[in-house]
Amino acid sequence: KWARRRVRMRRLLHGDIGAAWQEIVDRLTDLGAGPRASDTPREFADATEAAMEPLAEVYAETLYAPEVDWVSHGQRVSVATRSLEETVGRLGTRFSRLERAASWYRLRSLTPRWWIRMRRRGR
Numbered sequence: 758k759w760a761r762r763r764v765r766m767r768r769l770l771h772g773d774i775g776a777a778w779q780e781i782v783d784r785l786t787d788l789g790a791g792p793r794a795s796d797t798p799r800e801f802a803d804a805t806e807a808a809m810e811p812l813a814e815v816y817a818e819t820l821y822a823p824e825v826d827w828v829s830h831g832q833r834v835s836v837a838t839r840s841l842e843e844t845v846g847r848l849g850t851r852f853s854r855l856e857r858a859a860s861w862y863r864l865r866s867l868t869p870r871w872w873i874r875m876r877r878r879g880r
Contacts, residue, residue: 758783758787758866758867759860761783761867762780764776765777766780767774767778769834769838769841771776771832772830772831772834773817774812774819774833774834775816775819777812777816777819777837777838777840777841778798778813778816779811780841781809781812781841781844782801782864783866784845784848784860785805785848786865786866787861787863787865787866788848788852788856788857788860789856789860790866791849792807794850796814797817797819798814798817798820799813799814799815800832800856801813802814806847806848806851807846808840808843808844808846808847810840811836811839811840811851812836812837812840812841812844813832815836815837815840816837818820818833819833820867824832
């Protein structure tokens with residue numbers, strides 16, 4: 758998880774806003790508060806944490822309106838970075854120290870989606 762986070766933060770520095778979104782979604786998934794399959798980024802952010810809303814907005818813009826000028830894209834990257842940092846900071850107050858420590862050892866975010874679907878079918 759540590760190595761994955763480093764790679765994602767490097768991708769974010771190079772302008773990949775999706776890396777910030779993936780990081781916060783994986784953290785919340787490991788904490789047991791991941792998104793439902795039907796949630797849009799904005800719906801998930803609204804239901805989760807107000808500090809996450811700017812990140813969801815710029816992430817949705819990059820998904821649905823990817824052609825932007827470089828100035829506004831640079832501003833979006835800085836908004837995404839600030840929102841990610843603020844959301845991570847607020848998770849410390851929302852989840853207990855024990856819950857956060859346990860999430861470091863949960864493998865939900867590392868488990869491939871196809872494996873999860875296959876196991877659910879077998880039940």
